[in-house]
Amino acid sequence: MLPLLPTFLLRLNPSNPSNHPTTHLFLPPYHTMAIPRSDEKLDYDNLFDTAEDILRPSEARELFRKHFLSLCASPALVDLMAQKETLPIFQAHSSATPKRALVPGCDRGYDALLFAQHGYETVGVEISGSAVREAKKWTGQQIAAGQKTLSPMGFILADFFEDEWLKVLGIGKEQFDLVYDYAFLVAMNPTMRKKWAKRMADHITPGSGLLVCLEYPLFRPPESGGPPHGITSSDYDALLRENFEKEMHYMPKRTHKVGEGSDMVSVWRRKEVAKL
Numbered sequence: 634m635l636p637l638l639p640t641f642l643l644r645l646n647p648s649n650p651s652n653h654p655t656t657h658l659f660l661p662p663y664h665t666m667a668i669p670r671s672d673e674k675l676d677y678d679n680l681f682d683t684a685e686d687i688l689r690p691s692e693a694r695e696l697f698r699k700h701f702l703s704l705c706a707s708p709a710l711v712d713l714m715a716q717k718e719t720l721p722i723f724q725a726h727s728s729a730t731p732k733r734a735l736v737p738g739c740d741r742g743y744d745a746l747l748f749a750q751h752g753y754e755t756v757g758v759e760i761s762g763s764a765v766r767e768a769k770k771w772t773g774q775q776i777a778a779g780q781k782t783l784s785p786m787g788f789i790l791a792d793f794f795e796d797e798w799l800k801v802l803g804i805g806k807e808q809f810d811l812v813y814d815y816a817f818l819v820a821m822n823p824t825m826r827k828k829w830a831k832r833m834a835d836h837i838t839p840g841s842g843l844l845v846c847l848e849y850p851l852f853r854p855p856e857s858g859g860p861p862h863g864i865t866s867s868d869y870d871a872l873l874r875e876n877f878e879k880e881m882h883y884m885p886k887r888t889h890k891v892g893e894g895s896d897m898v899s900v901w902r903r904k905e906v907a908k909l
């Protein structure tokens with residue numbers, strides 16, 4: 634039987650001798666679910682040679698990362714989070730109450746670890762078994778190597794568009810203060826985009842919750858297919874403006890190699906919801 638909490642999560646809570654999360658709003662256990670894998674949602678598989686590559690530690694995935702991405706948290710996100718204390722939109726996140734971050738399609742968990750280092754209780758939701766295994770391994774190694782960690786974090790093997798992972802965490806909707814999307818929206822067939830926007834609005838706390846998008850691949854003509862499927866900043870506007878205020882939009886000084894000279898960062902604040 635799997636231990637309720639993986640070793641690296643226990644290491645993050647040295648002050649909790651019972652090994653049970655009592656002081657935090659949530660602490661995700663390592664959890665594996667049977668996931669219906671709908672090919673209509675998972676166009677992403679085509680990025681690699683076969684769907685098999687997604688399910689086992691994959692050379693294709695490895696090569697893709699090595700050549701096109703940085704083998705670390707997104708430099709654009711690192712720079713944004715470094716300025717957090719000076720940005721008014723993050724002000725509500727500095728209260729004493731623990732804040733929660735979510736990274737859907739987190740792959741190796743580089744960005745999830747960054748959020749935990751900035752004090753967010755963080756969960757990565759990933760549909761690929763090999764990615765979850767690698768994320769756990771990599772994060773565990775970073776922590777063992779003495780990387781600064783502040784908050785509990787974990788990874789769940791699940792489909793972001795299903796509700797099972799919320800049940801695993803024991804939470805409802807609108808519970809995340811910070812959500813990050815990089816190459817997740819565009820990994821899916823564009824027919825999923827409205828559903829993505831609705832799901833983001835459902836999960837982010839009205840008033841103060843933020844969605845950070847590293848907009849990519851802006852250089853790719855939408856008609857050229859994918860994944861990743863081309864997208865424009867106006868597409869993000871059209872998807873998000875109903876439920877979010879666009880608070881920041883800029884070209885980051887540093888970003889993953891694959892998006893240098895074209896990536897944009899947008900930061901969206903979830904609008905207040907009128908109480909009837």
Ligand SMILES: C[S@@+](CC[C@H](N)C(=O)[O-])C[C@H]1O[C@@H](n2cnc3c(N)ncnc32)[C@H](O)[C@@H]1O
Pocket residue numbers: 674675677702737738739740741744758759760761764791792793794814815816817820821
């Ligand atoms: C192009 S990768 C981007 C990964 C990551 N955001 C990064 O910065 O490297 C897209 C990821 O989304 C995952 N994914 C695709 N559909 C998903 C879904 N419905 N639920 C959760 N993860 C999904 C894939 O397995 C893949 O790891």
